[in-house]
Amino acid sequence: xxxxxxxxxxxxxxxxxxxxxxxxxxxxxxxxxxxxxxxxxxxxxxxxxxxxxxxxxxxxxxxxxxxxxxxxxxxxxxxxxxxxxxxxxxxxxxxxxxxxxxxxxxxxxxxxxxxxxxxxxxxxxxxxxxxxxxxxxxxxxxxxxxxxxxxxxxxxxxxxxxxxxxxxxxxxxxxxxxxxxxxxxxxxxxxxxxxxxxxxxxxxxxxxxxxxxxxxxxxxxxxxxxxxxxxxxxxxxxxxxxxxxxxxxxxxxxxxxxxxxxxxxxxxxxxxxxxxxxxxxxxxxxxxxxxxxxxxxxxxxxxxxxxxxxxxxxxxxxxxxxxxxxxxxxxxxxxxxxxxxxxxxxxxxxxxxxxxxxxxxxxxxxxxxxxxxxxxxxxxxxxxxxxxxxxxxxxxxxxxxxxxxxxxxxxxxxxxxxxxxxxxxxxxxxxxxxxxxxxxxxxxxxxxxxxxxxxxxxxxxxxxxxxxxxxxxx
Amino acid sequence: xxxxxxxxxxxxxxxxxxxxxxxxxxxxxxxxxxxxxxxxxxxxxxxxxxxxxxxxxxxxxxxxxxxxxxxxxxxxxxxxxxxxxxxxxxxxxxxxxxxxxxxxxxxxxxxxxxxxxxxxxxxxxxxxxxxxxxxxxxxxxxxxxxxxxxxxxxxxxxxxxxxxxxxxxxxxxxxxxxxx
Numbered sequence: 172x173x174x175x176x177x178x179x180x181x182x183x184x185x186x187x188x189x190x191x192x193x194x195x196x197x198x199x200x201x202x203x204x205x206x207x208x209x210x211x212x213x214x215x216x217x218x219x220x221x222x223x224x225x226x227x228x229x230x231x232x233x234x235x236x237x238x239x240x241x242x243x244x245x246x247x248x249x250x251x252x253x254x255x256x257x258x259x260x261x262x263x264x265x266x267x268x269x270x271x272x273x274x275x276x277x278x279x280x281x282x283x284x285x286x287x288x289x290x291x292x293x294x295x296x297x298x299x300x301x302x303x304x305x306x307x308x309x310x311x312x313x314x315x316x317x318x319x320x321x322x323x324x325x326x327x328x329x330x331x332x333x334x335x336x337x338x339x340x341x342x343x344x345x346x347x348x349x350x351x352x353x354x355x356x357x358x359x360x361x362x363x364x365x366x367x368x369x370x371x372x373x374x375x376x377x378x379x380x381x382x383x384x385x386x387x388x389x390x391x392x393x394x395x396x397x398x399x400x401x402x403x404x405x406x407x408x409x410x411x412x413x414x415x416x417x418x419x420x421x422x423x424x425x426x427x428x429x430x431x432x433x434x435x436x437x438x439x440x441x442x443x444x445x446x447x448x449x450x451x452x453x454x455x456x457x458x459x460x461x462x463x464x465x466x467x468x469x470x471x472x473x474x475x476x477x478x479x480x481x482x483x484x485x486x487x488x489x490x491x492x493x494x495x496x497x498x499x500x501x502x503x504x505x506x507x508x509x510x511x512x513x514x515x516x517x518x519x520x521x522x523x524x525x526x527x528x529x530x531x532x533x534x535x536x537x538x539x540x541x542x543x544x545x546x547x548x549x550x551x552x553x554x555x556x557x558x559x560x561x562x563x564x565x566x567x568x569x570x571x572x573x574x575x576x577x578x579x580x581x582x583x584x585x586x587x588x589x590x591x592x593x594x595x596x597x598x599x600x601x602x603x604x605x606x607x608x609x610x611x612x613x614x615x616x617x618x619x620x621x622x623x624x625x626x627x628x629x630x631x632x633x634x635x636x637x638x639x640x641x642x643x644x645x
Numbered sequence: 646x647x648x649x650x651x652x653x654x655x656x657x658x659x660x661x662x663x664x665x666x667x668x669x670x671x672x673x674x675x676x677x678x679x680x681x682x683x684x685x686x687x688x689x690x691x692x693x694x695x696x697x698x699x700x701x702x703x704x705x706x707x708x709x710x711x712x713x714x715x716x717x718x719x720x721x722x723x724x725x726x727x728x729x730x731x732x733x734x735x736x737x738x739x740x741x742x743x744x745x746x747x748x749x750x751x752x753x754x755x756x757x758x759x760x761x762x763x764x765x766x767x768x769x770x771x772x773x774x775x776x777x778x779x780x781x782x783x784x785x786x787x788x789x790x791x792x793x794x795x796x797x798x799x800x801x802x803x804x805x806x807x808x809x810x811x812x813x814x815x816x817x818x819x820x821x822x823x824x825x
Contacts (some may be wrong), residue, residue: 200685337721337743350754369789389774392684622686625790
């Protein structure tokens with residue numbers, strides 16, 4: 172490491188490990204509470220927030236219009252045809268739900284591995300999960316053609332005496348995604364209760380005290396409650412971990428259980444999960460960089476977070492690269508199937524081959540720059556990298572869905588795919604909805620978990636046998 | 646809830662976690678049992694000091710998970726074998742490998758909901774009114790940067806004068822008598 176051995180003057184670098192610190196030095200319980208709760212409780216909402224909120228709301232309105240027109244007209248307004256019956260809707264569904272997965276990974280898996288640095292980015296990564304699932308969940312629903320009958324997917328006693336078919340991955344999806352949405356919301360809310368208590372106690376307005384008080388449910392920080400709370404958090408983390416792996420596995424089953432070349436492959440579950448985490452971390456960086464700048468949270472979201480997230484992206488990116496390599500190997504060398512061979516050739520050099528090369532460039536080639544510490548700790552470069560990876564991951568789903576479908580077995584049934592304005596409007600609209608919800612979140616809820624940051628401060632430790640000695644402030 | 650009158654307990658405020666744990670340990674060994682510590686972040690040492698070791702959240706979670714898997718697997722079996730048998734490409738009606746996936750999801754769903762709501766129920770939450778909120782310094786500190794020990798009046802050993810002087814021995818920042 173470059174900084175090791177050299178005298179360290181930067182207070183943001185830990186002199187012993189040479190790593191960037193997780194929380195800037197000099198913070199106390201009070202200053203942490205102040206810094207985070209001020210954002211929510213301030214009576215002066217920054218003008219920039221209004222501007223962003225209005226812009227995001229405007230873009231979200233596009234979604235409203237697109238969906239309204241869809242309901243009035245039908246899925247014919249989209250570019251889907253036979254043979255490409257799964258177009259943007261499924262691409263966007265998989266893309267959004269993948270983004271959500273990093274939130275669960277940060278909140279659950281990194282908690283189990285006792286990665287303390289995750290604490291500062293945990294809450295808004297979870298919020299990102301929920302909003303991403305909101306956007307994702309909409310797509311299959313509006314894609315079914317008659318969304319007002321969507322509830323037929325659930326097993327409920329009805330006068331038609333009809334029950335769902337449990338051998339289909341599409342039905343598994345319903346259970347996986349609905350469980351995922353529910354558990355994510357519960358995990359997020361339970362984690363927020365102590366902080367809502369803080370907001371209730373610090374809010375100056377009667378209305379704020381009432382609302383936060385109701386949602387805090389009377390939390391008073393009893394250590395008996397804390398012990399149960401900690402157990403429940405660990406259990407939820409332990410449950411969310413297999414859940415998040417299963418959700419993207421089940422989504423990959425939607426493809427892998429079909430017999431289509433390009434979909435029918437056993438590598439899909441692990442490679443989908445890795446890709447999900449990859450794009451999710453990219454989205455966390457896309458969100459964290461502007462937020463820490465705008466709200467001056469450089470003390471709590473430090474370069475250490477960027478550095479670590481970059482390393483996770485590098486790892487998952489390589490797993491994804493392995494997945495691509497395996498697909499090529501299976502198709503060209505191992506399967507000995509003419510259809511597999513043609514699918515791969517067509518994917519690379521067919522009329523839509525450009526999409527494949529965009530994907531390889533964005534997901535594999537360019538992210539290799541993250542091997543350099545300079546890139547990992549450069550904020551503009553990491554922001555750029557996160558946008559590149561998000562683009563690449565969208566193209567991955569495009570390549571899987573479209574280039575497998577448009578030229579299958581029989582040349583007479585080949586077709587092509589061209590997305591319509593309404594496809595783009597719906598997609599861009601969900602970006603707006605996501606940002607809109609996120610703006611609401613950063614304004615009205617504590618985006619960094621205060622209790623967990625307090626726990627990370629040096630003075631939070633109990634000094635043995637020094638009961639009456641007041642510690643010198645760090 | 647019937648109205649109660651009188652003193653709920655004595656609330657001592659400390660500036661550091663070490664002072665709180667020290668006081669709580671001594672109160673426990675002096676024979677106080679009906680007491681609680683209030684901290685702005687989880688402090689396991691304080692829970693151990695007042696003799697709280699066993700929470701039943703894991704048990705509730707386990708029971709919930711078992712309920713979830715049983716519910717979904719039986720539902721799938723009943724639907725696919727008895728209520729609405731469908732012949733899908735000649736597969737058996739009782740195709741249990743396919744049933745695992747929704748049953749797995751519901752295990753997690755029920756276990757997660759049980760852990761979360763079980764935790765709240767065991768804590769007696771939601772409870773938006775509590776006598777401690779009457780203490781003037783409690784709300785500004787307990788959820789932010791101060792550490793509290795409350796010895797409750799229902800404890801047989803509790804005596805307003807004696808308990809107060811007992812607590813004063815630990816040099817707390819303040820001692821407040823909390824009313825119901």
